[in-house]
Amino acid sequence: MILDESGLEDLAVGAAMLGSGGGGDPYVGKLMAREALRAHGPVELVGLDDLDDDELVVAAGMMGAPGVMVEKIPNGDEVVRAVRSLGAYLGAPVKAVMSGEVGGLNSMIPVYAAARLGLPLVDADGTGRAFPEIHLSTYTIHGISATPLAMADEHGDTVIVDAVDNRRAETLARGITVDMGAVALVAAYPATAAELREAVVPGTIGRAREIGAAIRSAPRRDAPPVETAREAVGGTSVFEGKVVEVERRTERGFSTGHASLVGVDGYAGMRLRLDFQNEFLGARLDDAFVVTTPDLITALDPEDGTPIPAEALRYGARVAVIAIPCPAIWRSAAGLTLAGPRAFGYDVEYSPVEEGPASRH
């Protein structure tokens, strides 16, 4: 399968749908990926089964506060340097790149890196959504080490982190990201194709592209764009309303805060609160949780059904909110311990979104 410029927009939209409002605003990444595809030709999209067992794959992406990334556009050399440094450190050639998480920017950076490096892109990601911290991944659940990982910044600095576990990798890499200027380009989770086959969520890149295509190509007379988008991702309607408050701060390399919405149409008189730490993590309808992590929360533009990253939510904007079931692995005991509501400080049991509000259980 080939990924070229024509599929890039669909991938950007679909990946942002699956990124739970995070993984970085795709806009900057899309510009970078398009430029690289034009200069270096299309990228081959491969399954892990297409790779030899011992071929080395690394995840390429951005770490830090998404808002800063919009202001400080990477020149692209950073991620190439990160991947090359990691390969050199490991003393082994990198044979393919992949997304550590599906999400706006972090689905575009690997396309860019693959094009620049002349490597295939693996049709999979290591999270099945986006999460704000490195160790919150299906790699971690399956015992794949995030390190050695390589980080690079716009100044030309490179850092290699070799941590004892993935939580320490997150702590160290987060601090380094802050000192790199709140944004770093990262190559992480080096592993062989054989190790990755059971450890990652397969097919998410292809699926994201299909979701994007479905949203783009649906005739508007058949259904409202939000309905088309919701159906394309198998999601549930949560709310429709207007943003009346956004509180957002950039701290320790995260963009953290919440947005409050007042309902319109069927939701008139109700109020929704969306919490985010880069990604949307919980939605409360009139103070009761209706969706929590690890299920996905996506804000959509009612005009065209495209996703609005948490970073781009603005006062006064009209927004539809949908929820999407997370990959099954996140509903395991290990998955919920790692990234369930309590892992983010919510004193509530996880309830799968398709079974109704968490707060009723």
Place this chain on the structure above:
Amino acid sequence: MILDESGLEDLAVGAAMLGSGGGGDPYVGKLMAREALRAHGPVELVGLDDLDDDELVVAAGMMGAPGVMVEKIPNGDEVVRAVRSLGAYLGAPVKAVMSGEVGGLNSMIPVYAAARLGLPLVDADGTGRAFPEIHLSTYTIHGISATPLAMADEHGDTVIVDAVDNRRAETLARGITVDMGAVALVAAYPATAAELREAVVPGTIGRAREIGAAIRSAPRRDAPPVETAREAVGGTSVFEGKVVEVERRTERGFSTGHASLVGVDGYAGMRLRLDFQNEFLGARLDDAFVVTTPDLITALDPEDGTPIPAEALRYGARVAVIAIPCPAIWRSAAGLTLAGPRAFGYDVEYSPVEEGPASRH
């Protein structure tokens, strides 16, 4: 020349004399070094001229707040891991270790590392005193890169930093030190013997040992211990008094603050303020600077003439303060730009301590 257990105490005392109150409290390092010398035998002390031109030398030491080091004794594997990781990263065998700065702990760690690794210790250091930041070194003045450098912590984490310049190396390594728990063991400034010959201060380890021996062996009936110590280092008397105030905080991997002393004997009625950021940086007599960085300020115990690290200054302690001329390189334009009084925020011209108080110029 051989460095064994019998010379260790003298080296510790003499190095702390030359460390301007910093470079870490030697006590913990002395215990580590003694243990390693007992287990692995004496260390060979070599000059840079004894090494082949292309032999790789690295500086081994501690980074962080000295006070934390006293509470968290490293098990020693950290610095061995740091040196080995750096050698592996460079793909070249490390042939000798040295002190990046002369000072209490940071003269002991290289002894420990040399003993553990079976390598010679170079009789030189990269600063000619101690300074609170990595890039404040004679290496920097001579264009030797601090990176790649390797850092290791008690958890088992290792980080390699490859920075664009020595100031960025400091920024990145400082942040990593904080995330490593305010203390990290570091192998840095890898360079060949040929590169180092012009770039470092030769002979400081041997000199420190001689200073320590002179203080230890002087008959007390001949002169007060402080006088013996002052003469051994070629220093100037600054003050003698009692500590009436100590303000000290640990922040961003530094131990920062000041101590105030009221004079006794010939200094009765006067007041001295000592500022420190790990090391002593300035001394003000009744609000007028009498010594500033890059000259050395050393606090001595009047009982035995041994140095008291800034970290160990306590309320009520009786202290003699002496100043020692810094190595000539620090008085060059480049040296003063890097580490003169203005580099530390003092609005005063540098005046060599032997020419009298800075504030009078």
